Amino acid sequence: MRLSGKVALVTGGSRGIGFATAKILSENGATVVITAKDQERLKKSALEIPNAVGITADIRKRNDVKSVVNKTIEKFSRLDILVNNAGIFPKIKLLHEIDEDEWNEVLDVNLTGQFRFTKEAIPHLKKTGGSIINISSDAGLKAYQGFNADAYSASKAALILLTKCWALEYAKYKIRVNCICPGVVDTDMTKPFMKTQKDREFMDSEHPIGRIGQPEEVAKAVMCIELILKQIIL
């Protein structure tokens, strides 16, 4: 119960990496708010996590985001951890084939969405000396042959630099800002790319440990940040 008394907000907490993260934070004593767009799935997921509530919100809508943070504070009076996890993956296309709406949609969710939540959370994290964990991607670190998801790569690369900017801007308030850059993880997002045994074997072989990651492994990295890094820094 190492996070007992702490309140965490996990965006995109209804499935995949966000769900696994919310679960591990809750198992370690935190009260967890999960948020996602699909109300039914969110409701079901919140029931599977002890000490969790689901608040439906579309990360593209400023008022939805404000409302999630306000309701969190109304209900639990504090916010300690924000996990900026919600994200989408576009259709694979070369840059000149992407239309501007597709480009904007990815940036709106994966980048401006993280800005919206962080902006609303900062005043509360300042009070608790809290923590922000951004879920970026290895696609934000380097270009991959045949990846062809430029808006995604751009959003994830921007989130890595924003992590560094926010860490500098808010260090004086003892807010820690960190980023995780997973390789391929076994979730709904990557299922369409692993329909055949051959696809799966290719994906596995692309990773040094010989397999893709599991959502629980990324969730454990979040826990490492919360438990180990916190002890080093504060």
Ligand SMILES: NC(=O)c1ccc[n+]([C@@H]2O[C@H](COP(=O)([O-])OP(=O)(O)OC[C@H]3O[C@@H](n4cnc5c(N)ncnc54)[C@H](OP(=O)(O)O)[C@@H]3O)[C@@H](O)[C@H]2O)c1
């Ligand atoms: N899977 C991978 O291989 C991988 C690798 C590196 C990084 N990542 C990153 O890890 C994060 C989680 O990925 P995942 O694989 O767990 O994805 P996922 O299984 O597809 O889940 C995505 C989550 O984001 C939410 N979301 C999407 N659009 C939203 C919107 N407009 N408003 C509110 N919530 C929204 C979804 O909720 P709804 O269903 O309600 O829309 C869902 O809860 C993403 O940022 C992704 O880019 C994933």
